Amino acid sequence: MIPHQYRTVAFTDVAVDLDGDSLRTLFLSRQIYRRTRFVVARNRDAYAVVELTPARGDGGAGTGLFIDVGDVRVLAGPDETVFVDRPDIDTAVPSQLLRAARDIPDAPRCVIVRGRYEHVNFILDPTPRRVHVLDVAPPWPAKLYDQVRRVVDTAEELPATECVPQVVDLEKIAAAEPAEHYLLPCRGGGMSVPGAEISYLDEVPPQADWVLLGCARSRAIHDHFYPDKAGDVRQIDICPAALAAELPLPPGEARLTKCCLLEESVETRGDTVVVPWGASFSLVAEGLAAASELAGRLGGSDGSDRERNGEMT
Numbered sequence: 542m543i544p545h546q547y548r549t550v551a552f553t554d555v556a557v558d559l560d561g562d563s564l565r566t567l568f569l570s571r572q573i574y575r576r577t578r579f580v581v582a583r584n585r586d587a588y589a590v591v592e593l594t595p596a597r598g599d600g601g602a603g604t605g606l607f608i609d610v611g612d613v614r615v616l617a618g619p620d621e622t623v624f625v626d627r628p629d630i631d632t633a634v635p636s637q638l639l640r641a642a643r644d645i646p647d648a649p650r651c652v653i654v655r656g657r658y659e660h661v662n663f664i665l666d667p668t669p670r671r672v673h674v675l676d677v678a679p680p681w682p683a684k685l686y687d688q689v690r691r692v693v694d695t696a697e698e699l700p701a702t703e704c705v706p707q708v709v710d711l712e713k714i715a716a717a718e719p720a721e722h723y724l725l726p727c728r729g730g731g732m733s734v735p736g737a738e739i740s741y742l743d744e745v746p747p748q749a750d751w752v753l754l755g756c757a758r759s760r761a762i763h764d765h766f767y768p769d770k771a772g773d774v775r776q777i778d779i780c781p782a783a784l785a786a787e788l789p790l791p792p793g794e795a796r797l798t799k800c801c802l803l804e805e806s807v808e809t810r811g812d813t814v815v816v817p818w819g820a821s822f823s824l825v826a827e828g829l830a831a832a833s834e835l836a837g838r839l840g841g842s843d844g845s846d847r848e849r850n851g852e853m854t
Contacts, residue, residue, distance in 0.1 A: 617651035632662035
């Protein structure tokens with residue numbers, strides 16, 4: 542549970558005990574700003590988080606700036622909360638709040654974060670959606686995972702999602718199947734195989750006795766330029782989508798990977814979402830959202846945690 546907009550969270554010092562009866566009596570005696578739905582209440586060094594329901598008929602949508610409180614519910618008491626100052630955390634981004642909570646050893650149920658711009662928000666009972674991001678490298682850092690990390694850092698609409706890197710080292714794959722000569726798709730990754738000769742398919746080198754380190758698209762390009770060797774060349778398949786199919790996931794989790802056979806679309810294949818090789822940030826964001834939604838379904842979430850009264854994610 543994370544308030545979708547931190548402007549719905551008020552922060553206030555109170556002079557009462559932080560038990561349910563005291564907080565209920567206090568807030569039922571007050572009016573609240575019409576956008577307020579949650580209050581972080583502080584008494585000295587102790588904190589509680591309270592949810593406020595507008596009085597019947599108010600709904601928070603009236604013309605008045607302040608409304609009566611109809612009900613008060615304590616979401617987390619002092620023994621269940623911790624308050625942290627994290628100026629590096631944007632509290633509007635659910636996955637950043639999740640990261641702040643994960644950085645606390647043995648964190649309690651509720652982590653209150655005062656983050657960038659001094660904005661305060663909280664995360665209660667973190668149950669992240671886990672998305673494994675499978676990519677190949679070099680180049681380093683693995684591009685798809687690097688893109689995902691940058692997307693997550695600004696994804697305000699994405700539910701709290703934990704992205705787990707699954708980076709396959711192509712140099713180790715090649716070393717596991719020794720050869721004197723390898724044919725790589727291009728120079729772009731900066732890959733090297735010590736002790737072996739390297740040629741690059743996009744330069745169309747003279748035909749040689751090599752091992753093709755590439756995917757189905759590389760194989761098709763090879764067979765176009767070297768029809769005499771079509772079907773005969775030894776190949777090590779490095780397609781991330783193909784590698785993903787051989788790596789089972791824990792139950793309730795999803796994967797994001799890439800494939801050069803896709804060009805302008807995102808596909809879901811079982812527990813894996815696939816984006817094009819070289820996908821733009823917008824396509825990566827689309828793929829990540831699909832993978833997070835898939836993880837939610839696989840993990841038993843039907844999306845009902847998305848919003849309550851339009852204010853909660």
